[in-house]
Amino acid sequence: MKFNTKQDFRDAVREFTIQEGRRIKFVKNDNVRCRAVCQVEECSWVVYASRxxxxxxxxxxxxxxDHTCPRENxxxxxxxxxxxxxxxxxxRKYPNFKQCEAATYFKSKCDLILHRNSIARAxxxxxxxxxxxxxxxxxxLRDYAETLLKINPGSTVRIGVTLMPDGQVMFDKILDGAFLKTQIGGQILSAAAQDANHHIYVVAWAIVNIKNKEN
Incomplete structure (x- = not known):
């Protein structure tokens, strides 16, 4: 088996040993050779590649x-x-993929038992x-607001922020109004805020004849 680079070989060895549930170490690692052995001294598993x-x-x-050592999780x-x-x-496939689902995935695929903090960070x-x-x-967001005003003259965009103790500002909400380019006309108004996970979501929207204090 051949690899384009030494790093490709090392990555393949790591992938293989994780799947096998074994811990290995590289004892030779220079510009012309790379050798990995099992971390259990009594185990005779070895792989060696050279340039x-x-x-x-x-x-x-x-x-x-041929590992003579037991599998680890x-x-x-x-x-x-x-x-x-x-x-x-x-x-990418499941946008709401949860931490518990990730733990189950690694357990079933690689027989790995991972700490929840490790999964959360990953x-x-x-x-x-x-x-x-x-x-x-x-x-x-500010660039987005400026683009809206440039593309739709007469529109209204307001970004609400919260002043933090350290002087920094944190996004709170955004109010947006734009003219409808239809035969009926009018304006569409929307209000967006952020939830506990700091994700933006639309609170409400409405279509009005004109933007004033009443709406």
Whole structure:
């Protein structure tokens, strides 16, 4: 088996050992060779790859796949970055993928028992990959408001914020009004706020003839 780079080989070894429920360590790791063994000294499992100078790839030269040690349901190789990379596809397919569902997924797929804090952090990282960082999104609200006013002259946009003790401001709500470009005309007014999870949602909307103090 061949790999384009040494890192590809290391990643494949880590993936394999996590699936197998074993802990390994790299005892040789330089520019021309890479060797991994089981962390249990009595176990004879080993994989060795070296660089093939003819086609500049890394090729497995030795692979003894016979663990004499027992399987484990925890593995330091299954770190936060690895967990998040696995959860990205789940979050894309199931936007409301929950922490308990993630725990069940890793238990059934890899027989891993993970701490809930580890899952929570990895799930948050996966959501940031899929949806972007929340702070970055909120920072774009003023640009969004300016764009609305530029595209729809005469519209009204108000962003409500809460002043924090440290002097920073936190988004509270946004009020938006825009002209309807239809035969009937009028304006559509909407009010949005954030919930306990800091997600924006529409509180109410209405269509009126004209925006005034009554509406």
């Amino acid at each position: 093939d100078h003819e086609d500049s790839c890394w090729q497995i030269k030795t692979f003894y796949d 925890s593995n330091r190789a299954a770190n936060r970055a690895w967990l998040a990379s696995k959860l990205v596809k789940k979050v 799930l948050a990282d996966a959501r940031n990959v899929v949806y972007g960082d929340e702070k970055t999104h909120y920072a774009l």
